[in-house]
Amino acid sequence: MTAPFWYRLNQYVRNLAPFLSAVVLLFLTVIPFHVPAYAAIVPMLPLTAVYYWGLYRSDLLPAPVVFFIGLALDLLSGAPIGLNAGILLLVYGTVVSQRRYLLHESFSVAWASFMVVAAGAAILQWAALSLLDWTIRDPSPGVFQYFLTIALYPCLAWVYARTQKTILRQA
Amino acid sequence: MARLRAGSFLRLTTPVRLFAHRFPFLLLVAATLVLMVIGRLETSFAERLRANVTDFAAPIVDLISRPVVASRALLGEISDLATLREENQSLRATVASLQQSKLTAERLASENESLRALLNLVPDAPVHFVAARTIADSGNAFVRSVLIDAGRHEGVKRGDPVINGEGVVGRIAQLGNRASRVLLITDWNSRIPVLVESSREKAILAGDNTRHPRLRYLPSTAAVAQGDRIVTSGHGGVFPPGLPIGTVGSVGEDGIRIQPFVTWNRLEFVRIVNYGLKGALPDLLGDSQTKEILRK
Numbered sequence: 001m002t003a004p005f006w007y008r009l010n011q012y013v014r015n016l017a018p019f020l021s022a023v024v025l026l027f028l029t030v031i032p033f034h035v036p037a038y039a040a041i042v043p044m045l046p047l048t049a050v051y052y053w054g055l056y057r058s059d060l061l062p063a064p065v066v067f068f069i070g071l072a073l074d075l076l077s078g079a080p081i082g083l084n085a086g087i088l089l090l091v092y093g094t095v096v097s098q099r100r101y102l103l104h105e106s107f108s109v110a111w112a113s114f115m116v117v118a119a120g121a122a123i124l125q126w127a128a129l130s131l132l133d134w135t136i137r138d139p140s141p142g143v144f145q146y147f148l149t150i151a152l153y154p155c156l157a158w159v160y161a162r163t164q165k166t167i168l169r170q171a
Numbered sequence: 172m173a174r175l176r177a178g179s180f181l182r183l184t185t186p187v188r189l190f191a192h193r194f195p196f197l198l199l200v201a202a203t204l205v206l207m208v209i210g211r212l213e214t215s216f217a218e219r220l221r222a223n224v225t226d227f228a229a230p231i232v233d234l235i236s237r238p239v240v241a242s243r244a245l246l247g248e249i250s251d252l253a254t255l256r257e258e259n260q261s262l263r264a265t266v267a268s269l270q271q272s273k274l275t276a277e278r279l280a281s282e283n284e285s286l287r288a289l290l291n292l293v294p295d296a297p298v299h300f301v302a303a304r305t306i307a308d309s310g311n312a313f314v315r316s317v318l319i320d321a322g323r324h325e326g327v328k329r330g331d332p333v334i335n336g337e338g339v340v341g342r343i344a345q346l347g348n349r350a351s352r353v354l355l356i357t358d359w360n361s362r363i364p365v366l367v368e369s370s371r372e373k374a375i376l377a378g379d380n381t382r383h384p385r386l387r388y389l390p391s392t393a394a395v396a397q398g399d400r401i402v403t404s405g406h407g408g409v410f411p412p413g414l415p416i417g418t419v420g421s422v423g424e425d426g427i428r429i430q431p432f433v434t435w436n437r438l439e440f441v442r443i444v445n446y447g448l449k450g451a452l453p454d455l456l457g458d459s460q461t462k463e464i465l466r467k
Contacts, residue, residue, distance in 0.1 A: 030307040030318070031236045042311070067199045071206075075224040076232070076307065078314040078345075078352055081217050082206030089200050129313050132211055137359070141313060141380060 017167045018053040018061045021160065022046050022069050030076050043149035046073055047121055048156045050088050051114055054095040055102055056164065066092045080132055087121050087128075094120075107157070115150045122146040222347035225318065229350035233306040233320055240439070298411060300442040301325050306350070315358035315380060319441060322347045327443050330409060335441045338415040338432030339363070339403060343443065353441070356416065356431060357384050364406035365416060367399050376401065376416060376429060383420055383428040395419055401429055411444060 025045035046069055053061040070085030077084070094117060095102075102113055126142045210217040251258070303321035321327050323346055333340045333353045341361065344354035354361055361378035365386070374389040389395065399419045405412025420430035 027232060027235050030232060030309070031239055042308070063196045063199055067203070070203070072224065072228075075221050076228055076318075077311040078309045078316045079311045080207055081210035081220065082203040086200060086203030086207065089196070089203060093196055093200070125313070128207070132207065133359070137313065138380065 014167050015060050017163050018049065018057055018160075019065055019069075021163065022049040022053070022061070022065075023072075025049050025156075026069060026073055026076070029073065043145055043152050044118070044121065045149075045152070045156070046070070046084075046088060047091060047118060047149060048114070048153050049160070050092050051095055051117060052157055052160045054092045055099060055110065056160075057168070058092075058096050058099070060168075061092075063089065063092060080129070083125065083128055083132075087124055090124070091117055091121050107154075110157070111150075111153055114153050118146060118149050118153075122149075218345055221345055221352075225345070225350050225352065226322070226347040229306060229318065229320060229347070232318065233304075236306055299326075299445055301327055301445065302440065302442050303327075304440055305353075305438055313359070313380060315355040315361075315378065316341070316344060316352050317355065317438060318350055318352055319443075320350055321443060322349045322351045324348055326445060327351055328445055332403075332410045332414070332444045333441050334414060334444060335433060335438065337434065338417060339410065340433055340438065340441055342409065355435070356433075357382060357435070363410065363416070364404045365401050366404040366412075367393070367395055367419075368402050369399055370394065373404055373406065382435065383430060385425075386419070386427040386429055389427065395422060395427055397422060 025048070029042055029045050050061070050066055050069070054066070066088050067085050070088035071081070073079070073084040073088075074081045098113070102110060122142050122145065126137065126139045130137045301321050303319040303325070305317045306320050307318035309316045319333075327343055327346060329343055329346045331343045333342060339356060341353045341355040341358070342363075343351050345352040355378070356363060356376060357378045357380065359378060359380045361376075361384070363376040365374055365376045366372065367374065367389075370393065372389060372393040372395070374386045374393075376384050377387045378384040386395070386401070397419050401416045401418065403410040403412055403414040403416060415432055417429040417431035417433075420428045422428075
């Protein structure tokens with residue numbers, strides 16, 4: 001019965017799309033673009049992936065996968081191990097628990113709630129780093145990072161939506 | 172009757188079932204907290220893990236970054252074409268003045284050597300360089316580090332200073348087999364012993380994640396003016412003395428800010444400085460890798 005095998009393989013590879021989008025964003029975060037001060041304000045790209053897929057297809061991006069993406073981001077970016085893993089997991093948990101309210105809302109509502117969630121993530125990142133160093137760190141890099149992240153969300157959400165309509169819908 | 176009892180039983184177990192459903196998630200969150208604490212306390216474990224992952228990911232990131240670098244270079248070439256003639260003229264003038272400086276430098280170097288011999292000064296340890304390319308920036312607003320494609324296999328050691336043509340870039344903070352992480356001088360955790368070149372006053376260059384690190388622990392009687400050159404002092408034996416770092420950018424209420432010589436967004440090729448081993452040791456060690464390093 002070869003037909004079901006290829007069919008299942010096809011489905012499996014398509015279902016990897018959310019995970020692969022997060023991995024691509026992970027690499028985009030660390031690649032040197034040689035733009036002045038890019039590293040200072042690089043937006044939290046994997047956060048957008050975790051938020052979107054956690055909201056609309058959390059079955060394709062389960063919690064352990066989110067954990068490993070966060071861990072990989074920590075290890076590649078030089079952040080303390082566990083920091084981004086924890087932040088992404090908490091964002092994922094928040095989004096999944098609020099699916100009931102957010103799932104059928106318009107894009108503007110989803111974007112607005114992303115702003116709130118990303119603010120929480122940014123504050124959490126700053127607080128965790130200050131706590132680990134036991135000093136109050138200057139939050140301004142985090143503020144720029146936050147605004148860039150929420151500004152980029154619509155573009156990325158459009159890409160995810162196209163992915164959902166084309167790669168994931170075909171059965 | 173039986174149906175009613177089943178319903179109430181389900182209602183009782185719902186919280187338990189919800190908890191069991193969420194348990195893996197809570198376990199993962201607890202795991203991240205544990206990792207953060209372990210990473211802070213037991214740094215060797217964190218370092219090994221980070222080094223292994225970096226070694227694994229380095230070729231991939233390198234491959235992905237090449238098209239980006241190439242397209243940036245292409246754009247740079249196109250914009251350079253516009254200013255080609257003026258650039259040529261100014262470059263010719265620079266070459267002429269540099270040739271002059273080279274002659275002066277050679278004369279001073281030989282004078283220096285003869286004076287040192289006269290005073291029986293201990294010669295500086297021989298210094299070797301390993302060249303490398305930056306393959307990744309830190310992807311974090313709060314960490315200033317870059318990944319380079321040289322590691323243990325190339326003879327790099329932890330703590331080695333990293334420089335480029337313009338000045339001091341940073342130090343090797345984490346070491347892998349094929350790649351390592353450089354902590355830039357602008358990072359929060361970077362502390363470098365420096366000298367104000369003109370007055371030879373000692374101070375510490377402390378990064379604070381901005382593009383202008385601060386000069387700290389300078390004696391209050393020291394007179395520092397804008398434009399003074401800052402170089403490494405060689406204290407602590409980490410950085411060779413005399414390496415250029417930057418100039419004093421501003422002296423104000425929030426301290427003395429340094430304008431580094433290095434342009435951070437054009438950081439591509441760097442050199443890692445490692446001191447050579449003293450004469451007798453290579454024969455004792457006798458392994459081919461050491462001989463390879465020393466032959467360079």
